[in-house]
Amino acid sequence: MSRIWVLGAGQLGQMLVHAGMPLDLQVCPVDIESQDTLPLQPHEQVTAEREQWPDTPATRQLASHPGFVNLGTFPTLADRFSQKSLIDKLGLATAPWRLVEDEMDAAELHQALGERVLLKRRSGGYDGRGQHWLKAAEQSAVPEGWHDHCIAEQAINFDEEVSLVGMRGDDGRCFFYPLTLNLHVNGILLASVAPLARLSPLQAEAEQMLGKLMDSLDYVGVMAMECFRVGDHLLINELAPRVHNSGHWTQAGANVSQFESHLRAVAGLPLVAPAVKNTCFMVNLVGVERDNAWLSVPGAELYWYGKEVRPGRKVGHINFCLGTAAEIKQALAQLDPLLPDNYGEVLAWIGNELA
Ligand code: ATP
Ligand code: MG
Ligand code: MG
DSSP, rough: EEEEEEEOOSHHHHHHHHHHHHTTEEEEETTTTTOOOOEEEEEEEEEESSOOEEEEEEEEHHSSSSBBBBTTTTHHHHSSSHHHHHHHHHTTOOEEEOOOOOOOOHHHHHHHHHEEEEEEEEOOOOOTTTTEEEEGTOOOOOOTTTTTTTTEEEOOSEEEEEEEEEEEEETEEEEEOOOOOEEEEETEEEEEEEEEEEGHHHHHHHHHHHHHHHHHHTOOOOEEEEEEEEEEEOOOEEEEEEOOOOTTOOOOOOOOHHHHHHHHHHOOOOOOOBBSSSSSEEEEEEEEEOGGGGGGGGGGGEEEEEEOTTTTTTEEEEEESSSHHHHHHHHHHHHGGSSSSGGGGHHHHHHHHHO
């Protein structure tokens, strides 16, 4: 049996463990605060479920292991400044941006980027945390301590948000899942839908973009690219060098999930173009108490992360992979009364796309 270590022990690490089981891959997530001496063997691989990490005894052991796949990619993508610089260097479309240097004020940023500018912390942000809107009309200012630590992006009036999850093997071959349509509310992903026939005209462009990025990094494994669709084109929002929340539906709808694909790539096992069944959607459970009644909804596949429930925290997700619009409609109708009121619009959004 081969062993793969995972830097980080959150839900993504747990889902990698789950995906490794049928292949007899022993996947070992490591809590970054662990004080243990890890029994790392020279032939084993290391991967990560997060883009960045503090320097701790655990991360030091993992990051100094020669089998850490893509180690060099993490610093490039974990800092929005180097990530956006890479996207520009490759000539790929992205929201216009600037590094917010010392002394730069809001007026200068508005002049360069327009009336509405989104400041994003260079590192550490997720689920919309670490972001701050500057609105010329409100004369808002760059927050104290953000200079040099954030980039500024032009507000994009996008039609919708999509993402592409792809994979690259150590032979350089790439494969991709179909584009996923995503609903973010207040910066946090609440639902995903895939595949959608109406997005297929964008698939080739998206694959070309992510393929170019993965090639440039000599990347091995699964990478996700979040995009804004503006008319017939895509602008890259951000990249994640790991399995991604918008690819969770692949657990229900693809012959090989994003988690297994990542493990296969890291372990040097064959990769394949995923075969996707039916129509899939995923509902993220954010700040919601567990309700076992969800399990009675036909088609529901629950992943509950076992974390303490807090407002705004992702604590689980429910996947569906269904064959007909009628089944989808029924599942949404049964789920609706079992979720808090704010999910009404989320389920309606899914129904509007699929049912
Ligand atoms: P994640 O949890 O996906 O890692 P994050 O905190 O890293 O999120 P982003 O993905 O950069 O943040 O932004 C979160 C959301 O904010 C986006 O999905 C989008 O809805 C909105 N957003 C981000 N950048 C822009 C922009 N330039 N213009 C308009 N909306 C934006
Ligand atoms: Mg992010
Ligand atoms: Mg994002």
